[in-house]
Amino acid sequence: MADQPTCTCGQNEKKRIIFPCAGQANTGQIANLAAVELTEEGFGSTACVALLATGAEGVVKNAKNADEVVVIDGCPMSCAKKIAEAQGIPADQHLVVTDLGVAKGPSKAYTDDDIETVVEAAWEGRGKTENKSAPEEKKPGNGNCGCGCGGKC
């Protein structure tokens, strides 16, 4: 049987770090779940905004080394964005869940469609605050595509 082709999808993807606010309202929880879904889809890696608030050296360094910092806030209070900025990390893309048509509270309930709305907006780049040049194109490599395909794509 012939070898399977090496999985090469997404190898030129930007290195993104995602900070969801993970607030207690439904919108904060949606922000968190959207960040998890985006990580599973290979968009970037989610990181803890509470840890960032402590000024932890590792997460600050990772954020500063990222090609794109994506901040997902649940509401216009924009707590996660303020935390990131306080650590000298401006958001390249800032999404606010309530701006995407999801009402905040009073219920804690949310749907899969609410999460998909945020995930789709991130992939579309709807929260871009500035245009950055595309990352350098890479050659086919080791198959660590990170696209969530499990090496099957």
Next chain:
Amino acid sequence: MKIEILGTGCMKCKRLAKNVEKAVAELGVTAEIEKVEDITAIVDRGVMLTPALIVDGELKVSGRVADVAEIKEILQGGN
């Protein structure tokens, strides 16, 4: 305008397809959009990294999901 989206059907390929459809709709241009999922057909086009975007036969993006703004720029001939 002919737009080809190359990818074997993983989530990133689907995201690129959605972004292309949105960009086309926002620009209001007429375009034929074709999804190429067969790996042999993808390789035959010289594409080794997916997802990829080909516009009128020219490879524009490879190995990543372009966002809507970038795709609109490409379709307007700016890239």
